[in-house]
Amino acid sequence: MGKLRLGTLLCIEGLAHWGSTYRETTLGSGISMCKHAGLNEYLPCIRGQYVKGLLRRWCERLAPLLLGRNIIKTRDIVSKIFGPSVLSNYDKVRPTSLPSRIYVGDAYPVKSAKHAEELFKEGVFAYLIDNDSRIIKVGTELVTRVRIDDVSGRAAEGALYHEVKVPLGALLYFELIVKDLSNDELIDLARLLLLSLTQLNISSPGRSGTVASVKVVGLEPENLLQDDVIKEIIRWLR
Amino acid sequence: MRVFNVVIKFLTPTLLQVKEGYRGMIYSGVTDKVPGSTIRGSLLTWGIREGIISKDEAVKESLNPKYSVTTFLLTRETSRMYEDVMVAHALSLTFKKGLGDGTVYSLGIDRLISKYVSRSTMLAPKDILAELVNEVMKRIDTKGDELRCSANTERVMGSSLTKVNDSWRLSKDLVSYISGSYVGVGIDRLRRTSAPGIIFGYEYVEAGATYLGIVTCSEDSVMCKVMETLRRSNAVINVGKGTGRGYGLAKILSIKELSPKIVSNVKEGVYIALEVIGPTFTLKPYTSTSAPIPRPPVPGDVIIVRNKGEPLRLEVVGVFGGINVFRGWSLRTGTPKLAIKALDYGSLIIARVRGNVKLLNMLPYIGINEFSSQGFNIVLPLVTDFLPSP
Numbered sequence: 001m002g003k004l005r006l007g008t009l010l011c012i013e014g015l016a017h018w019g020s021t022y023r024e025t026t027l028g029s030g031i032s033m034c035k036h037a038g039l040n041e042y043l044p045c046i047r048g049q050y051v052k053g054l055l056r057r058w059c060e061r062l063a064p065l066l067l068g069r070n071i072i073k074t075r076d077i078v079s080k081i082f083g084p085s086v087l088s089n090y091d092k093v094r095p096t097s098l099p100s101r102i103y104v105g106d107a108y109p110v111k112s113a114k115h116a117e118e119l120f121k122e123g124v125f126a127y128l129i130d131n132d133s134r135i136i137k138v139g140t141e142l143v144t145r146v147r148i149d150d151v152s153g154r155a156a157e158g159a160l161y162h163e164v165k166v167p168l169g170a171l172l173y174f175e176l177i178v179k180d181l182s183n184d185e186l187i188d189l190a191r192l193l194l195l196s197l198t199q200l201n202i203s204s205p206g207r208s209g210t211v212a213s214v215k216v217v218g219l220e221p222e223n224l225l226q227d228d229v230i231k232e233i234i235r236w237l238r
Numbered sequence: 239m240r241v242f243n244v245v246i247k248f249l250t251p252t253l254l255q256v257k258e259g260y261r262g263m264i265y266s267g268v269t270d271k272v273p274g275s276t277i278r279g280s281l282l283t284w285g286i287r288e289g290i291i292s293k294d295e296a297v298k299e300s301l302n303p304k305y306s307v308t309t310f311l312l313t314r315e316t317s318r319m320y321e322d323v324m325v326a327h328a329l330s331l332t333f334k335k336g337l338g339d340g341t342v343y344s345l346g347i348d349r350l351i352s353k354y355v356s357r358s359t360m361l362a363p364k365d366i367l368a369e370l371v372n373e374v375m376k377r378i379d380t381k382g383d384e385l386r387c388s389a390n391t392e393r394v395m396g397s398s399l400t401k402v403n404d405s406w407r408l409s410k411d412l413v414s415y416i417s418g419s420y421v422g423v424g425i426d427r428l429r430r431t432s433a434p435g436i437i438f439g440y441e442y443v444e445a446g447a448t449y450l451g452i453v454t455c456s457e458d459s460v461m462c463k464v465m466e467t468l469r470r471s472n473a474v475i476n477v478g479k480g481t482g483r484g485y486g487l488a489k490i491l492s493i494k495e496l497s498p499k500i501v502s503n504v505k506e507g508v509y510i511a512l513e514v515i516g517p518t519f520t521l522k523p524y525t526s527t528s529a530p531i532p533r534p535p536v537p538g539d540v541i542i543v544r545n546k547g548e549p550l551r552l553e554v555v556g557v558f559g560g561i562n563v564f565r566g567w568s569l570r571t572g573t574p575k576l577a578i579k580a581l582d583y584g585s586l587i588i589a590r591v592r593g594n595v596k597l598l599n600m601l602p603y604i605g606i607n608e609f610s611s612q613g614f615n616i617v618l619p620l621v622t623d624f625l626p627s628p
Contacts, residue, residue: 001289034250035418035445037247037249037446047484048250048483048485049422049480049483051484052482052483052484053483082482098283098286098293098569099283099481099569100482103476103481104483104484105250105484106250123472124473124474125249125474125489126472128249128250128445128487129489179288180287
């Protein structure tokens with residue numbers, strides 16, 4: 001049984017916003033913050049559940065297309081890995097009662113793409129354990145906005161609000177691990193996930209028009225790069 | 239038999255033992271301990287996922303276990319179980335916040351036991367406890383400190399304690415973080431958008447929290463295979479709920495093999511206090527005609543601990559503490575586990591010891607019976623109190 005490990009970097013291009021917590025301000029929606037176990041402080045981050053949902057959405061859209069073109073062969077792969085959807089046969093896609101095979105980590109801000117590559121090489125979630133200077137606390141920006149009244153099309157009365165945003169140039173690194181995969185599943189899943197990541201380049205991976213480009217900084221097992229399709233997608237994502 | 243002192247550190251927020259309410263309500267979790275059954279599930283799942291053991295092996299041994307897992311307690315990284323880390327027992331108390339240094343005191347297990355020994359006609363446990371509380375509280379009030387008086391004490395039974403410079407403190411007071419909460423919106427699976435009216439929340443343990451516990455296993459058990467591999471690898475395990483979406487990532491900080499601590503040389507026939515480390519129950523029916531369902535021990539029960547040779551018999555004369563209902567999810571069957579009504583963490587069982595008294599030393603490690611593999615029925619024999627009197 002194989003294990004897939006993928007290290008990904010989200011390069012923020014513009015002002016980015018996700019989550020709806022109120023840690024930074026009481027006047028509007030704030031950005032999600034993650035407590036770093038090693039640094040013992042809160043950093044702007046994208047929570048694993050958000051990243052997982054983002055990837056699942058694109059995987060669900062792409063999987064039927066890829067199946068139709070014989071680029072992947074495993075049926076119900078999204079439900080098998082991400083958990084059953086309401087339309088899938090639960091017993092078929094979850095034959096075991098063990099917990100989910102996928103683990104999507106939180107996306108933390110890092111200094112540079114080179115540092116992200118180092119973090120991937122150092123081992124599974126090694127950057128979460130100690131006080132790692134390559135994980136940094138990026139600054140946030142407060143943007144004041146006005147809600148538009150749906151009927152009049154003008155600024156609504158008393159509708160001033162704030163959003164906390166991560167600035168242009170921030171780099172957010174996350175790891176994804178999927179265990180217990182057969183060889184066919186491993187190749188199919190790698191193709192599907194990598195293609196889903198490419199879609200984040202042309203869609204919004206956050207709220208309010210967040211724009212980011214995606215880079216893959218590491219992929220395990222390395223022999224997946226012998227697969228022509230994967231090699232080509234990785235070339236787009238470098 | 240091998241005994242491992244295991245220290246884990248959460249790298250991401252972790253959802254533990256959730257008490258679920260109705261839809262829309264905050265689900266509350268425990269924060270200063272991880273149930274043994276949760277740790278067992280995490281370790282075995284890791285072993286299966288990494289190909290060290292098969293699921294069949296794990297299932298087979300779950301029906302005839304050769305290992306036990308204690309409750310994991312919140313503490314600091316360098317602590318040792320039963321030496322620097324304990325569970326606060328039913329007689330423990332502390333002064334309210336701001337009225338002292340946070341030291342935890344005890345009404346006195348020794349005094350409680352001596353009340354049993356000295357009386358010819360036995361009082362009911364609640365009357366014995368009332369007598370003990372009156373004595374200690376009067377003593378506190380006669381010290382003349384207006385704030386550190388009996389009215390300002392509070393019970394801390396079941397909380398994790400850590401030793402700091404020869405005094406015991408609540409572990410959650412020693413760390414700057416412990417729990418947080420998040421609110422999410424339920425997604426309608428068919429429409430793939432937020433479902434109307436389904437807003438939910440969880441209380442979670444913060445990243446950085448460190449927990450400590452003991453795993454005991456025989457050489458040929460599946461758990462021993464897992465522990466041996468974990469010791470050599472730089473592994474992370476997944477603990478608790480919501481592991482796929484980023485919760486419950488835990489790093490194994492250390493696994494050290496240790497020799498069981500000797501309680502003391504207890505002689506046959508003496509009274510002893512047994513502190514509940516893992517929720518404790520018996521399968522004896524209440525009456526001869528009723529079915530054997532899990533229930534907490536009551537005075538009059540005889541707990542028999544079997545091992546090689548002569549068994550140990552514990553004649554229960556008193557029970558102090560609380561009762562709780564413990565539920566869970568079986569990875570083996572994929573269904574909810576049978577709800578178990580048991581003595582809660584930190585409860586005290588006063589018992590007279592008969593038979594093979596040497597087995598007392600093993601109770602904190604191997605437990606009373608096979609349910610210790612799920613974190614249940616693990617007790618710590620206490621001859622003297624480890625907490626000072628106030």
